[in-house]
Amino acid sequence: MRLSRYFLPTLKDTPSEAQIASHRLMLRAGMIRQSSSGVYSWLPLGLRVLKKIENIVREEQNAIGCHEVLMPTIQPADLWQKSGRYDDYGPEMLRIVDRHQRDMLYGPTNEEQITEIFAGSVRSYRELPQMLYHIQWKFRDEVRPRFGVMRGREFLMKDAYSFDIDKESARRSYNKMFVSYLKTYERLGLKAIPMAANTGPIGGDMSHEFLILAETGESEIACHRDFIEMSLVNEDIDFEGDLKPIVDRFTTKYAATDEMRNPEAEKVLGDDLVTARGIEVGHIFNFGTKYSKPMGASVAGPDGKDVDVEMGSYGIGVSRLVGGIIESSHDENGIIWPDSVSPFEVGVINLKAGDADCDKACDDTYNTLLEQGKDVIYDDRDARAGAKFADADLIGVPWQIILGPRGLKNGVVELKNRKSGEREELSLESALSKISK
RNA sequence: CGGGGUGUAGCGCAGUCUGGUAGCGCAUUCGCUUUGGGAGCGAAGGGUCGGAGGUUCGAAUCCUCUCACCCCGACCA
Secondary structure, three states, rough: OEHEEEEEOOOOOOOOOOOOOHHHHHHHHHOEEEEOOOOOEHHHHHHHHHHHHHHHHHHHHHHHHEEEOOOOOOEEHHHHHHHHHHHHHHHHHHHEEEOOEEEEEEEEHHHHHHHHHOOOOOEEHOOOEEEEEEEEEEEEOOOOOOOOOHHHOOEEEEEEEEEEEOHHHHHHHHHHHHHHEEEEEEHHHHHEEEEEOOOOOOOOOOOHHHEEEEEOOOEEEEEEEHHHHOOOOOOOOOOOOOOOHHHHHHHHEEEEEEEHOOOHHHHHHHHHEEEEEEEEEEEEEEEEEOOOOOOEEEEOOOEEEEEEEEEEEEEEEEHOOOOOOOHEEEEEOOOOOOHHHHOOOOOEEEOOOOOOOOHHHHHHHHHHHHHOOOOOEEEEEOOOOOOOOOOOOOOOOOOEEOOOHHHHOOEEEHHHHHHHOOOOEEEEHHHHHHHHH
């Protein structure tokens, strides 16, 4: 991508409404613009990151046999009247009346919709278990939206739903999703800790929240010190096998969000107790027949008798993750992306655009990287060096190849690593091979 | 929903108390000089001062109403 032709409206000054790092940086880096309170437009750079996160989430869902669908944002009110939630949900639900005076709503979640689809299509236990998900925009009319995309009213969520014939099977689906979530967050470069949670308005008997630690997190959490180091990295997981040992490993030690904290358990932990603030980036529920019963989602069991299916739902806040990742990874100059979600892998910075030799060297480098299949941003703008360096750091270009007349005269380029801040002068060939590692 | 705050050029702000030609920095456009970590000089463009009423010879400034946005708290991916 040539920066001179790209749409990247970066800001030198911080807009006054942005108080936390991720919100400030997303505005300054030209990732988003606010439309109204809690509602944002995604500009090219922000959208690139959003899509990268979305794709990782998608791959991990597909990997456990969860099938993607796409349900509408607008739902009919009678669906929700059937489940009894139309009145329960309150003013957080955005209600709409269409031209025929039918009551509609902008979906805050999709349990009713998916249950109806399932109920109309599946008749036998032989077709179970089944898991479906979609990645779709939601709207919840929050009392107080804040922190940019971290608590917007409109947000992108991956929500999955499981259908099983009995509790034991439902538990297996839950475990599958649980472990899949741990893997998903690791791929996103995040340390997410599962914590027992209240089931809230969605209901059910078992629920976990996944939180990442960050100073600006909205809830105060406490957990065993071991969670900080726990990881699934390099573990080859058989999702068709018994996942209970892994789930146990991540659930037996103490970890609780503020409303679930237990002072006695914390006392026992002593020095092993860590308290911090956390951002909720996922929430999974097992809620049995809460929706299947009222909405008639039953199947014939082995004995021919109808059984209400056991259900669960599993959410990941995709747009929130963009903010969450920035909260946990930035410095005073800008964003430091985990490799997996970085909008660009490498940048080429032309220090003297307009200089024939320098332009040629930069163009060649740019083309070579493109041929290698890299996501590359080429700063070919006619701007001063300082402005280019500042923008590259602001938007978090992980590797920056800096070419100027001075270095070219000596046959070297400068290679900068955004994360470590290291800079070194070396030949273009060495720089390219270092990046490819 | 309770409490607090802010709306003035694209962005950041001053001016409001004490009414009298709407300003500063950055950005933008043009010219010259510069060019390796957000350049210098000169010139230019850009505003219904959030909106509606009112007071006044005269309102960004005073009064009334209203809208939007932000922050703290209670609720949530």
